[in-house]
Amino acid sequence: MKKIEIFTDGACSGNPGPGGYGTILRFNDITKELYGGDPKTTNNRMEMMAVIKGLQALKESCEITLYSDSQYVINAITKGWAEGWKKRGWVKSDKKPALNSDLWEIILQLLAVHKVSFVWVKxxxxxxxxERCDHLAVTGSQEAKKLGKCFDKVVGE
Structure with missing residues (x-):
């Protein structure tokens, strides 16, 4: 099984506001950078999109070390929050609706395909x-604001 490193970050100018994500995939000495944006979103959604886009870019099941500065994303997976929300019909333990259930559904599906270890970075x-992912995410946010629509890009294409 291929061993991949994925680095992710999200950014938002206002919360909600224009946002972007940045993702770096690394396999041995091969690096691929992805970024994108949404003209009206939240920081947490962009943190999640960075993870989703990284995992979706893989063509086969892989062993992944995923680095993120989002405690929301890491805790929701490693502490089982997202699985619990799903089991309760996307309701949190305090009976309030779980936010971003559409994106959590996608993440949980992707995690079922890959073996992923999450690492929090400050x-x-x-x-x-x-820092590079942050730069990509901010660029994505700025481009989404200018374009007025969602987009995804691969750096160099």
């Missing part, structure tokens, strides 16, 4: 790949 602390 944002804006000099981690090279996190």
């Amino acid at each position: 944002g804006h602390a000099g981690h090279p790949e996190n």
Whole structure:
């Protein structure tokens, strides 16, 4: 099974507001960068989109180490929150609706295909790949604001 590293970040100018995501995939010495944006979204949705786009870019089942500065994303998976919300019909333990259930559904489906280990990294602390993902996410946010629509891009295409 291929071992892949995925680095992710999301950004939002206003919350909600124009947002973007940045994702780096690394397999051995091959690196691929993805980014995109949405003119009206939230930071958490963009953090989730970064994860989704990274996992969707893989053509086969892989062993993945996924790095994110989003405690929302990491805790929802590693602490079983998202699975619990799904079992309760996308209702949290406090009986309030779970937010972003559409994206959690996609993430849970993708996690069933791959073996993923999540690693939290401190944002804006000099981690090279996190800083690059942040740059991509901010670029995505700016482009989404200009375009007025959602988009996805691969760097260099």
